[in-house]
Amino acid sequence: MRLQLSDEDAAFQQQMRDFFTTEIPADLRERWASGGEVSADDIRESQRLLNAAGLAVPHWPVEWGGKDWTQLQRHLYLQEMQAASVPPPLAFNASMVGPVIATFGSQEQKERFLPATANLDIWWCQGFSEPNAGSDLASLRTEAVLDGDEWVVNGQKTWTTLGQHADWIFALVRTEPDAPKKQMGISFLLIDMKTPGITVRPIQLIDGGHEVNEVFFDNVRVPADQLVGERGKGWTIAKFLLGNERVGVAPVGTIKRALASAKGYAAAARSGEGTLLQEPLVAARFAELETQLAALELTVLRVAANSRGEKPDPASSILKLRGSQLQQDVFEFTIDIAGPASLEWQQPDDTDLQSWAAVATPTYLNFRKASIYGGSNEVQRSIIASGILGLKG
Amino acid sequence: MDFTFDDEQKALQDAVRELAARNAPAEAHGDVPVGPAAHDPKAWSAIAEMGLLALPFGEDVGGAGASTVEVAIAATELGRARVATAYAEALTAAGLIAFGGSDEQRAKLLPDLLDGTSLVVPAFAEPGRAWSLEAYDVTASGAGAGSPRSIRGSEAEEKLRGVQGDVTLTGTKEPVPYADAADKLVVTARVGDRTGLFLVDGATVSGMRVRLDNTPAVALGSVDDAARAIRAGVNLGILAVTAEALGAMDAALPMTVEYLKTRKQFGVPLAAFQTLTQRAADMYVSLELARSTVLYEGMALAADPYDATATSRAKVVIGQSGRHVGQEAIQLHGGIGMTAEYAVGHHTARLTAIEHTFGDTRWHLARLAGALDDHEQVDLLT
């Protein structure tokens, strides 16, 4: 055991900090930090700057732009990126489809897709969920039927995040309707969003924003060589992908920033003759959240330092569960600090309100999603119960 | 203590439920408005016509001579159907006038407010400030020799008492819900080191922001009485919003229960997963504790409109249960609960707004904490 980072890791951390705070433009980072609607251009610009410096996809195989970092280094990289409010590489590209293609794809697919995916020349979206296949993903029904050297896809995906910006979608489709188990008939297909027969319909969420969509497939013809891995083995790929999705999911750096900002807001908000931060109940809540956040960060570090090899640690479910809860707690506390100001939902031209206060409530409501997507918190608890504690059912 | 509704109260509940159902906003497809809802004039007229604004006020000023229990019954039904009007705000403003105004002002002003001819809302919040019943940055001045000057202490009161039209207010109030729909505002403003109540109808309003710049105002009663009047007026507003929140929870829980019964995953209804049904049971516990507390609040205010303890306890219980029920309602629905097309998220948004209206959970806990010395143990029956 050792309390401090090794000299080598400390130097690595400093190097990351320097890069993120000097090489990524401040205005871009400020826009990201202030929340609100996601700007596709900002995400693209950020990822391209990172990629040019070899920092967009460090966990990929070295051959495709990865770095042979330790898990701890990868954690430090994420942490510093979040602390500097750098828009992170698009998760669909960097954490999901990229590693899948690198692991399961043909040489041709790797050459065709990986460089463009790392540089966000292709914007990917995730077509897994369907109206009747949410937590029970394996019951998905979107079908793909082989016709000559093309798959003909019919069905509907939903909750497709940022699908409105996407160039391509990676989808789970049913290719073997007669397979003995529903998990066995699924394949992993790459589909160009410009293919005729695809319709994207926006879904408005309760914060008023538009980040998810429904995607309809009506006789969409997809070249057969866009199937990744073996036909009917899509479920294995999906499990690999979802496991990766959970690694690095506790956005400790982001939560830290949000909590630090909240502290600043409370110190500036006047209450009685003093400030809100001087109110005992407010101060106590900050102390509590900082302590819980420290426990989470220490657990992240412990898990990161321990995990070896490619297999995601089942403890990553702890991080997803607790990370989403703490993130929600901080946004919840932020509306409390905004107090009456949280009743306004936007920053009108004519206002004395500060912009953070005007987005406090929509942000709080929007982040209710964090405990639903990427494997809901109930699903995480089941994974902990069965995978770690050996409790079935 | 008896929590059963009598026949008249049941009839009121039925009538308001019916009115609310007729005026409930629909979740439509596509561009659904989310967030703070605009004042709905149609629902407002219906509410006024049914006499709901007049419920807790005396017949001498145009009131219905009912009680705060009836307010709780009515507001619960409005909340259940998500009817968006300034009901709580109008009751608060009327309460401020009823408890703070002179006899003459009451007689002159209240009838129009209580029959809905005029919409008056309170303006408390100041930008960059936590919730407070006190005013800080909005100040009252008496007109001096040509130029306005700040007035202090008892000299101030001399000036303000009865010198109607000779007072001006300066500063910003924000956010003031429904300010853009109101004819007049009841504004808290600083008078020396105290807070007074003023009636204003010439403010510059933009959205929820109210700008006062030497704006003429009428003092409501005297600064001596303002603190007590504010407490009673705000109590009435808190009763209305806590009851509205009760209605919102009362709607969100059955929707969630129904969803657990019908939504299938893994080949079974979600209700087959005990972890979810147990959480629905916890939501029910929260809801019923909230119901008892709000009904008690209604009865307590009928007996003593200044009762800050019953009111703050209700606000705390509603704040915490509203958060619990609202968050769980979304979570147990999964993705669908996050959408603007589905009512559960709207209820949760409203519960969130209510928690931050008329003081949040922390403010009310702090007020209760400050009064711990007043009693040895909790005693509800004496």
Ligand SMILES: Cc1cc2nc3c(=O)[nH]c(=O)nc-3n(C[C@H](O)[C@H](O)[C@H](O)COP(=O)(O)OP(=O)(O)OC[C@H]3O[C@@H](n4cnc5c(N)ncnc54)[C@H](O)[C@@H]3O)c2cc1C
């Ligand atoms: C904002 C947002 C963005 C998303 N982005 C994407 C995306 O880009 N691509 C994509 O494919 N999907 C996406 N999703 C979908 C997401 O993965 C699903 O919402 C999630 O899997 C839950 O499925 P569901 O919504 O159908 O809820 P359901 O599965 O119907 O679940 C409803 C409730 O029941 C619980 N539950 C379900 N089964 C069990 C069980 N066995 N035991 C205990 N509890 C259970 C759930 O935890 C939840 O609380 C997104 C969702 C949201 C809200």
